[in-house]
Amino acid sequence: MKKLLIVGNWKMNLNTQEASLLVHRLHQHIKTHRDIEVVLAPSLLTLQPISMEIDRRRFGLASQNAYFVDEGAYTGEVSFNMLRELVDYSIIGHSERRRYFQETLEVVRDKVAAAVRNGITPILCVGETSPERAAGETQRVIHDQLTTALHNLTPEEAANVVVAYEPVWAIGTGDPEKPDDIKKVISWIRHILSELYGETQAGEQRVLYGASVAPEFVRDILKNTGVDGFLVGGASLNYQQFAGIVDSAYAALHEGSDHD
């Protein structure tokens, strides 16, 4: 059975001391479950100290970004190669990077390939903006983002990529997309994957939802949309909220059964 994946994207928040405090609280409040994998994505600055403070059996680590060339004269950048063994995952193609840092479809594709080449699992973000949604372009946008990003991978490499569907218009609003609509897009993503790699692989591939995830929405989204977990922004900065998301996910997974 696929494990549920819950990723906390701290974005450009928390200095070293604040990050350390949050990790301490997460250790106290997040329960470990065999069927839920919890991953933290601190800033690049705090990745290294956090890696020494966390219990790696309880929390995985992700970078929020990295550069696609392995080394060289690229002032200010950090490569996936430098993150090898430090992180398990890397968030790639987040809408904030596409928007504020002009990351094109091709840059995202090269970053996905660089992560894979360096043994890091990409968490590939796809999703439509508000104007794209209004223009009925959601399917096309997601198709282009997904197929370009996976283009240089073998089917075996692509199988390992985690896809995160993030409707850009719902990020940071406190109001997630409705489960019925999430379900349609998740099915579309699996449809694209099945055209590329066959139905079995498409069914096994991990697809997450992200945008305004909070404990009160977890059950509904998990039960009704076919997602395999969540990419959490704002709520991952608050240990009670983040622990609440993990608890609600666990409760939803085990509803109607009495095993731990």
Ligand code: PGA
């Ligand atoms: P949010 O962010 O949970 O604050 O909406 C999600 C994301 O951008 O990954």
